[in-house]
Amino acid sequence: MATSLPRVLTALVVSLVAAAGAACAPGTSSGARTPSTGQSSSGQASSGQASSGSAAAPGQATQLLNELTVRPEGSMSGYSRERFPHWKTVEGKCDTREAVLKRDGRNVRTDDNCKATAGEWTSPYDGETWTNAADVDIDHMVPLANAWRSGAADWTDEQRQKFANDLDHHQLFAVTDNVNQAKGDQGPESWKPPLTTYWCTYAGYWIEVKHAYRLSVNDKEKAALLEMLGHC
Template identity: 45%
Template sequence: MTRHALLLVLVVAFLVGAVPGTASAEQLRLRAAVRALPVADETPDGYDRDLFEHWVDADHDCQDTREEVLVAESRVPVDGCTITTGEWFSWYDRETWTRASDVDIDHLVPLKEAWDSGAAGWDDDTRERYANDLGDPRTLVAVTDNVNQSKGDRDVAEWLPDFGGCRYVRQWVAVKLRWSLTVDPAEKSVLRDRARHCRNRVIGFTPAVTSRPVGMGA
């Protein structure tokens, strides 16, 4: 293995949030995956976006997480430290953009929603890994900026995209399972109802390792 390849493996392991060999992929059909989501009331107190350090440059290649997603999702080749042009298809509204400034990188499960659903108990490192999760392309999505802004911090009980509703539900469930996040009763009800009207596809996900601050009990 070359030095570059070894570095890439180590970076991916960091971003996935797991040490190689400690987590294996799991598969559930959509409806079973919804049933598997644990229900709990949300715990919104204390949220601050700055508690999730995001858009870091984990592999020190001059591209931060936002740029990495823009590179990965562009339909035409793009390169450089700061991505300004490319071609991005926003499946939330079926719009295509060629200027990076017209595109936001959406945390499909918003940072505040993650906080309310379990991330309040994570340590800083786990929250950083969640906010910059390149290990699963469903966590971060390039979408039209004003659509992302209209979504805000709302969950699936409060907001769904105009298009790709079943895809959104599948990805929401996958991200929540990957990061061991809970759902509130209203969220669970909407997911269960929506799943009944979607194809019962297999959802694969690799659980991320989550850690609590030293000295905090389980």
């Protein structure tokens, strides 16, 4: 169901990547957990897609946001995670989760089944770096249930599978596990990353995904995204 990115969306993504690291500096976290013994360090930007910095051109993101349909969220009737088949095999024995761990990590080593056995993963949401893959979840930027309520309920299972395994847009990120769990299926009107310096980037990526999949936003969600773009 994803459409090709318009030129203005491509420009937004380029500007986000060009500012890498600027928005992921430590020191502005609002309550991430104390890292486990698997942690090696914190506050350094990841080398993968998830480390991309804050938007240099919030006006472009605002333009894309204004193109989204604004309407109340739909119901959860009929929803289950199984309606979004995820972690499909993408190459050899590697599934989508393992592909993201390899992409977003540093010095990642895997076993014969493509399971990560070593590496470093810096969560862009809270700035913490982990050396145990068990401390890392793969977050859907736009959660599956949120997508269901904003248009994905009308998709085919094949379209939902594409969304749940999307490696082409800024939809999948390796993040601290309990930060991902705290986010759940909430939109930015009720949950924002602990690192306020990441708010601009987060809003830009959220808008990118919703625009690419023609998903709607609600009034409070749109207002929250505009507020977050104010941190650019």
